[in-house]
Amino acid sequence: MTNTGQAATRYTGLVDKYRDRLPIRADAQAVSLGEGDTPLVRLENIPAALGIDIDVYVKYEGLNPTSSFKDRGMTVAVTQAVAEGSRAVICASTGNTSASAAAYAARAGIIAFVLIPEGKIALGKLAQAMMHGALVIQIKGNFDRGMGLVKALADEAPVTLVNSVNPYRLQGQKTAAFEIIEALGKPPDYHCLPVGNAGNITAHWIGYSEHAGLNTAACAFCAGDCGFLPRSADGRRPRMLGYQASGAAPFLRGAMVDKPETVATAIRIGHPQSWDFAWAASRESGGWFAELSDEQILAAQKMLAEQEGIFCEPASAASVAGLIQDLRAGKLVAGSSVVCTLTGHGLKDPDTAIRQSSEPITVEAEMDAVKRIILDNMA
Numbered sequence: 179m180t181n182t183g184q185a186a187t188r189y190t191g192l193v194d195k196y197r198d199r200l201p202i203r204a205d206a207q208a209v210s211l212g213e214g215d216t217p218l219v220r221l222e223n224i225p226a227a228l229g230i231d232i233d234v235y236v237k238y239e240g241l242n243p244t245s246s247f248k249d250r251g252m253t254v255a256v257t258q259a260v261a262e263g264s265r266a267v268i269c270a271s272t273g274n275t276s277a278s279a280a281a282y283a284a285r286a287g288i289i290a291f292v293l294i295p296e297g298k299i300a301l302g303k304l305a306q307a308m309m310h311g312a313l314v315i316q317i318k319g320n321f322d323r324g325m326g327l328v329k330a331l332a333d334e335a336p337v338t339l340v341n342s343v344n345p346y347r348l349q350g351q352k353t354a355a356f357e358i359i360e361a362l363g364k365p366p367d368y369h370c371l372p373v374g375n376a377g378n379i380t381a382h383w384i385g386y387s388e389h390a391g392l393n394t395a396a397c398a399f400c401a402g403d404c405g406f407l408p409r410s411a412d413g414r415r416p417r418m419l420g421y422q423a424s425g426a427a428p429f430l431r432g433a434m435v436d437k438p439e440t441v442a443t444a445i446r447i448g449h450p451q452s453w454d455f456a457w458a459a460s461r462e463s464g465g466w467f468a469e470l471s472d473e474q475i476l477a478a479q480k481m482l483a484e485q486e487g488i489f490c491e492p493a494s495a496a497s498v499a500g501l502i503q504d505l506r507a508g509k510l511v512a513g514s515s516v517v518c519t520l521t522g523h524g525l526k527d528p529d530t531a532i533r534q535s536s537e538p539i540t541v542e543a544e545m546d547a548v549k550r551i552i553l554d555n556m557a
């Protein structure tokens with residue numbers, strides 16, 4: 179007897195789970211790889227070492243199927259595209275969007291075309307796009323240039339654009355806010371995110387706003403001029419803190435940046451597509467933007483890996499690096515709760531990880547040699 183009378187509880191992804199809160203076609207069949215439902219891990223060692231009275235959680239989005247939060251948006255965008263009869267998707271990408279688009283296109287049996295900046299994509303991300311059978315086009319230009327190209331191409335050819343200007347992407351990504359509220363029983367006081375194109379900070383704000391009973395869903399389908407973010411703040415929502423790398427910080431400059439540079443390639447973006455929405459989210463939430471050096475970002479990445487056992491990619495660590503900087507400056511209220519989104523997995527960018535780490539010690543394959551090292555390092 180295997181039937182114990184229990185209902186099946188297999189998790190089948192966020193389209194199935196949140197369908198009533200997603201504006202997709204009623205007849206759409208979910209294209210899912212089981213994305214979402216990622217762990218919200220409470221940091222123990224870093225807050226203790228910093229001596230702070232703040233509850234810090236990380237939302238480990240690197241544990242999505244293709245190891246970044248992009249899967250949340252991609253499952254919804256590809257589900258809707260297939261329901262509408264689309265046979266191909268296209269995106270420009272610093273890496274993770276292309277990995278995700280490639281995987282979900284493979285799952286749906288459609289074609290993925292991805293434009294990536296030549297030589298500036300992390301190795302793991304390129305491997306993913308290639309393995310999933312995407313048609314990878316390297317352009318001799320940066321992400322922002324690629325974005326301009328795919329937007330124009332999507333108007334000319336029968337392909338669905340799956341960058342975050344596709345409103346279904348943000349609709350999918352808003353579910354991370356729902357999960358955080360379910361896990362904590364309420365929204366956090368602050369939410370820290372790395373900001374590149376600024377789609378994710380916008381999506382989280384949509385999610386928190388919807389939970390607070392402020393209707394934002396319908397308006398994502400207008401041209402963006404109806405002010406789909408709510409203007410009044412009834413209902414509790416977190417302050418949204420957006421962090422950028424100093425070399426790619428248009429929100430700090432108050433203007434677009436033409437030659438963005440940072441080791442955190444996922445946020446190496448100078449012309450954010452969700453510029454107005456992200457400003458609105460920041461202002462309405464009472465949050466702010468701040469910038470970090472590459473050194474600060476890499477130090478936070480190392481700290482998370484060494485002190486908490488959590489390996490995220492450099493861009494993701496900007497959220498924790500930013501939190502630490504703002505805590506030191508006394509900008510957060512004591513006793514608060516904070517969620518930092520760790521947007522992608524550390525294995526995405528093995529080169530940057532190895533470059534910051536010390537080389538393995540090589541010894542003879544003998545007991546004494548190995549034992550000496552163990553004793554030396556435990557002294």
Ligand SMILES: *Cc1c(COP(=O)(O)O)cnc(C)c1O
Nearest residue numbers: 274374375376377378444521522
């Ligand atoms: C896409 C991405 C970001 C930036 O998100 P935006 O929505 O573009 O602001 C940050 N970190 C990682 C790992 C990403 O893949």
